[in-house]
Amino acid sequence: MALLAVNKLTKAFGGLVALNNFVLEMEKGELVGLIGPNGAGKTTVFNLLTGLYQPTSGNIVFEGRDLRGKHPHQITKMGIARTFQNIRLFGNLSVLDNVKIAHQVVINYGLIPAFLRIPPFYRREGEIEKAALELMEIFDLKKYAHEKAKNLPYGEQRRLEITRALATKPKLLLLDEPAAGMNPQETYDLLELIKWIRDEFDLTIILIEHDMSLVMGLCERVLVLDYGSLIAEGTPQEIQQNPRVIEAYLGDEEVAAWEE
Amino acid sequence: MKKYLSTLIICLVLAVFFVVVQLGINNGFITGYWVTNLYLVGINVILASSLNLINGFTGEFSLGHAGFMAVGAYSGAIITANLGLPFPLAVIVGMLAAGLTGVLVGLPTLRLRGDYLAIATLGFGEIVRVVLMNIDYVGGASGLRDIPFVVNWPIIFFSVVLSLLLIRNFICSSHGRACLSVRENDLAAEMMGINITYYKVLAFVIGAALAGLAGVLYAHYYTVLQPRDFSFMLTFDVLVMVMVGGLGSLTGSVVGAVLITVASAFLQSIPELRMVIYALLLIISAVFRPQGLLGEKEVSLKILQKLGGVFNGAVGSKQTH
Numbered sequence: 001m002a003l004l005a006v007n008k009l010t011k012a013f014g015g016l017v018a019l020n021n022f023v024l025e026m027e028k029g030e031l032v033g034l035i036g037p038n039g040a041g042k043t044t045v046f047n048l049l050t051g052l053y054q055p056t057s058g059n060i061v062f063e064g065r066d067l068r069g070k071h072p073h074q075i076t077k078m079g080i081a082r083t084f085q086n087i088r089l090f091g092n093l094s095v096l097d098n099v100k101i102a103h104q105v106v107i108n109y110g111l112i113p114a115f116l117r118i119p120p121f122y123r124r125e126g127e128i129e130k131a132a133l134e135l136m137e138i139f140d141l142k143k144y145a146h147e148k149a150k151n152l153p154y155g156e157q158r159r160l161e162i163t164r165a166l167a168t169k170p171k172l173l174l175l176d177e178p179a180a181g182m183n184p185q186e187t188y189d190l191l192e193l194i195k196w197i198r199d200e201f202d203l204t205i206i207l208i209e210h211d212m213s214l215v216m217g218l219c220e221r222v223l224v225l226d227y228g229s230l231i232a233e234g235t236p237q238e239i240q241q242n243p244r245v246i247e248a249y250l251g252d253e254e255v256a257a258w259e260e
Numbered sequence: 261m262k263k264y265l266s267t268l269i270i271c272l273v274l275a276v277f278f279v280v281v282q283l284g285i286n287n288g289f290i291t292g293y294w295v296t297n298l299y300l301v302g303i304n305v306i307l308a309s310s311l312n313l314i315n316g317f318t319g320e321f322s323l324g325h326a327g328f329m330a331v332g333a334y335s336g337a338i339i340t341a342n343l344g345l346p347f348p349l350a351v352i353v354g355m356l357a358a359g360l361t362g363v364l365v366g367l368p369t370l371r372l373r374g375d376y377l378a379i380a381t382l383g384f385g386e387i388v389r390v391v392l393m394n395i396d397y398v399g400g401a402s403g404l405r406d407i408p409f410v411v412n413w414p415i416i417f418f419s420v421v422l423s424l425l426l427i428r429n430f431i432c433s434s435h436g437r438a439c440l441s442v443r444e445n446d447l448a449a450e451m452m453g454i455n456i457t458y459y460k461v462l463a464f465v466i467g468a469a470l471a472g473l474a475g476v477l478y479a480h481y482y483t484v485l486q487p488r489d490f491s492f493m494l495t496f497d498v499l500v501m502v503m504v505g506g507l508g509s510l511t512g513s514v515v516g517a518v519l520i521t522v523a524s525a526f527l528q529s530i531p532e533l534r535m536v537i538y539a540l541l542l543i544i545s546a547v548f549r550p551q552g553l554l555g556e557k558e559v560s561l562k563i564l565q566k567l568g569g570v571f572n573g574a575v576g577s578k579q580t581h
Contacts, residue, residue: 050451052447052450052451071450071455072450072451073450073453073454073455073456076450076451076452076453077453081451081452082451084447084448084451088445088447088448088451089444089445089448090440090441090444090445090448090449091444091445092444092556093437093440093441093444097437097440100434100437101434101437101438101440101441101449101452101454102452102453104434104437104438104452104453104454105452105453108434109433109434111435111462114429114430114433114434114435114436115426115429115430116429117429121433124434125433125434128434164452165452167452168452168453
């Protein structure tokens, strides 16, 4: 059984169809790239998968369960986590707290222990902190534990976003333009990091990205969206040759000009 | 070990403070006017810190605190004055009633953001006041009288300490962190598995219940309740305490509540200039310290130790000269 099955997913905002009959099946461990020009509906796919939007029609089945009508926080608990195109950290909180908050989906305790500070409070708090610090150690963020998240350098903020998403112990990770604003070296490091976390954390990943070197270097399969519709699907090499993809990115006339 | 030591120091300081004030009241060092203001400080500390939980820590701008206080005050007073039941029951009923009102008001209004939530909660406060004015059972506009005089220094002291402890324990727990994450970025919080509606309402309810407690104390000290005591101006005063102390700082709320209450007590003697000076203070603090006296920081023994270290260092270096 597929880990994720997206079936004829459509999202319309009034008359504007942001996503039209989107179909995707993913097996466990796959790394799929989602590309397309600006406004093609890529982030809409993520917003539908995470429950931020409800589909107009079609459905999403994750591990055999329908996601329609589920709240975002319930979907996170089921095992889907994401990062954001424009970084959305808890800026005024410490790096440690950022990771701790995400890990609370996995370990938590009731209100009574919190108010009365009885032993379960200390035990569970200890577990949350230990798990958060271990994860931060892996991503080399432990040294920033008590810094405010907003004071971190840009690249580290991106890494913290991924760390925080991983702290929810996801099975499916959605990365929304993780390389945005990075230089080639940082992009290369990120590529290695994504490969590594997929194996280490046993993840299935969907990646939205404009940086083709990242997409081509990482993904086994690439989906191309244009005006809300899926226009191509295949290996990175196939996609690079596909005339409809070139047309979507460069427009008709340029293609013509190229051919001349 | 060090943790227990600091807890011990705090307990010791509080105990000494409690005994000294109690002796002062017994021996007449603290006169009637200042006893009233002392109790008022206590009530205001509870109000400010509970409003800060909603406005500062969870980031929902509520202006309904006078309403919750009124609900607590009146329902507590009904228990003792109208039904003749004991005071502890009044405290429980007052807090429950205010908390329940918090759920009823919070569920629909916390979907609103910023200004809209402020307006909706402001409207709620006014509704409470007008409704109370029209219920004869609680005396209507002329007020509820003959509430037993119960409140004394130990009751105020322990109410304040317990309220602060409760809020502090909440904030320094996973639930408090969840509230902070809602303030910082609600969308990201939701994506991290935080049920943001639950946490918004939860903070709102805890804040409301504590405002209810403040109301019960208020009722059983003044022994008379009038709907006009709970006008928008009361919420405004509490809001000023929170802002002056620092949104998102619990110790800031304590400092703000003490400062504003004591300042207005001193200004009582010059009523014609009172509001002018009050407003000036606000403008000055808004211009020079918009984040409040403490910002988001907390005063803890650690900071005091650091200050102590600096001070000792300065003294030490002087001695070496």
